[in-house]
Amino acid sequence: MKPITLDTIVKKSEDIFTGTIDDEMVAMSIANGKYYQLNKTGSIILALLENPHSIRELCETIQCHYRVDGGVCREDILEFINEMATLNLIIVI
Amino acid sequence: MASNSTIPDKAMDDGIGYLPAPAELFSAGIHTYRAYGLTFSSEICFPQWPDFSVTGEADVSIRQGVIFGKNYTPPDSVQIESSPGHVLLRGSQSATIRVSGGNAIIVEQLPGGNPAVIRQILSGWALAGIFHQRGMMPLHGSVICDGDACFVLCAESGIGKSTLAIAFLNAGHTYLDDNVALIHFEKDIPCVIPGLPEIRLWEDALQHVAFEHRVVGRVKPDVNKLALLSRANFKNEPVILKRIFILRRTQNPDISFVPLIGAAKFKVLWEHVFCVRFMGDSGNKLSLFQNLKKLASDIACFEIRLPAELPSPDKLREIIHDFNIMH
Numbered sequence: 001m002k003p004i005t006l007d008t009i010v011k012k013s014e015d016i017f018t019g020t021i022d023d024e025m026v027a028m029s030i031a032n033g034k035y036y037q038l039n040k041t042g043s044i045i046l047a048l049l050e051n052p053h054s055i056r057e058l059c060e061t062i063q064c065h066y067r068v069d070g071g072v073c074r075e076d077i078l079e080f081i082n083e084m085a086t087l088n089l090i091i092v093i
Numbered sequence: 094m095a096s097n098s099t100i101p102d103k104a105m106d107d108g109i110g111y112l113p114a115p116a117e118l119f120s121a122g123i124h125t126y127r128a129y130g131l132t133f134s135s136e137i138c139f140p141q142w143p144d145f146s147v148t149g150e151a152d153v154s155i156r157q158g159v160i161f162g163k164n165y166t167p168p169d170s171v172q173i174e175s176s177p178g179h180v181l182l183r184g185s186q187s188a189t190i191r192v193s194g195g196n197a198i199i200v201e202q203l204p205g206g207n208p209a210v211i212r213q214i215l216s217g218w219a220l221a222g223i224f225h226q227r228g229m230m231p232l233h234g235s236v237i238c239d240g241d242a243c244f245v246l247c248a249e250s251g252i253g254k255s256t257l258a259i260a261f262l263n264a265g266h267t268y269l270d271d272n273v274a275l276i277h278f279e280k281d282i283p284c285v286i287p288g289l290p291e292i293r294l295w296e297d298a299l300q301h302v303a304f305e306h307r308v309v310g311r312v313k314p315d316v317n318k319l320a321l322l323s324r325a326n327f328k329n330e331p332v333i334l335k336r337i338f339i340l341r342r343t344q345n346p347d348i349s350f351v352p353l354i355g356a357a358k359f360k361v362l363w364e365h366v367f368c369v370r371f372m373g374d375s376g377n378k379l380s381l382f383q384n385l386k387k388l389a390s391d392i393a394c395f396e397i398r399l400p401a402e403l404p405s406p407d408k409l410r411e412i413i414h415d416f417n418i419m420h
Contacts, residue, residue: 017379024355026386028363030378033370035363036209041266 007091012049015066101177118208129275130286141291158199160189175373192222221368230276230384231367236269237261243332245274248340249363255294260406263303267328272365290327336393344397351393
């Protein structure tokens with residue numbers, strides 16, 4: 001897999017179902033039958049990834065929601081996206 | 094406590110009673126049943142299934158058929174193959190069974206395949222295949238009626254779910270199924286559809302059964318687990334689902350009720366979907382996910398944390414009954 005950078009465009013995998021229960025988001029993979037619980041920020045990101053977005057765009061949106069240092073935000077989101085990609089929850093376009 | 098079981102006339106050598114089904118798997122004629130809201134037309138007789146006169150085409154057909162034919166060598170252990178809308182069980186000794194389209198079950202008995210074992214696979218795994226292909230929502234649990242509503246008891250193996258169910262039936266409750274809670278939404282209200290009037294329990298628990306029943310035989314020839322038929326306590330109509338209990342053994346000294354919410358609730362419900370692990374990609378997972386999500390949003394779910402030393406079934410019944418009254 002190519003390294004994910006701020007300009008990489010990603011999208012939620014078609015094999016993932018998501019839903020919100022009692023304000024908590026769950027995502028489930030059809031392929032492996034596993035489910036994942038997402039925190040609030042992860043939920044926002046996965047909801048955004050219903051459509052393709054670059055990591056840079058995701059960072060900008062998250063910074064609109066939270067008061068967070070730009071560098072920290074980019075670092076955290078890159079880490080999260082890499083983890084999601086490893087689990088096949090998102091695809092790189 | 095007196096047991097009033099009716100042992101069929103044709104007693105087996107082991108004295109437990111004979112499954113009053115034809116010795117041959119495939120019997121003459123077509124048998125028709127209704128269970129889980131579906132009608133069945135079957136070349137196999139199932140003594141525990143509720144008879145029903147089917148006019149027109151049944152929802153599900155169960156037929157003898159050739160899947161691999163005479164020169165087939167079965168695998169050493171059970172294998173399952175699946176594709177969307179189809180699932181195939183390759184038994185090692187019993188049968189090859191294919192479930193397709195949510196409406197057809199084809200059975201090819203292997204030479205010497207035990208009819209009782211094949212009937213059990215059909216009553217469990219094969220029905221699960223039908224449910225999942227139809228996008229239905231089956232949970233693995235006992236369904237006990239309480240007034241105008243019902244609740245589901247789910248438990249890991251060995252906790253005594255059926256023994257607890259028997260304690261409820263002894264106390265005058267009725268039931269919808271002892272193994273599968275088939276849930277559907279009737280005008281947005283979650284209900285459980287009646288299934289089979291069968292209870293499976295270990296032979297030594299039979300002495301505690303104090304309601305009208307009939308021992309119909311061993312679940313499997315080499316297992317001391319019995320199948321009971323109890324039609325008198327069986328409620329043959331959908332009932333509104335009030336709550337779901339998950340019985341879990343812990344190291345805690347006392348019994349406690351812990352409400353499950355959010356993702357934890359979804360996780361537990363998913364873990365108790367009936368036979369979902371044995372369906373591969375055969376079922377309608379999107380429908381199941383959406384149904385479970387809705388169920389998790391609509392229904393109260395409690396984990397009953399049990400101490401390592403389990404209370405008696407009657408004591409646990411009383412505790413759950415009191416909890417139901419208070420909440």
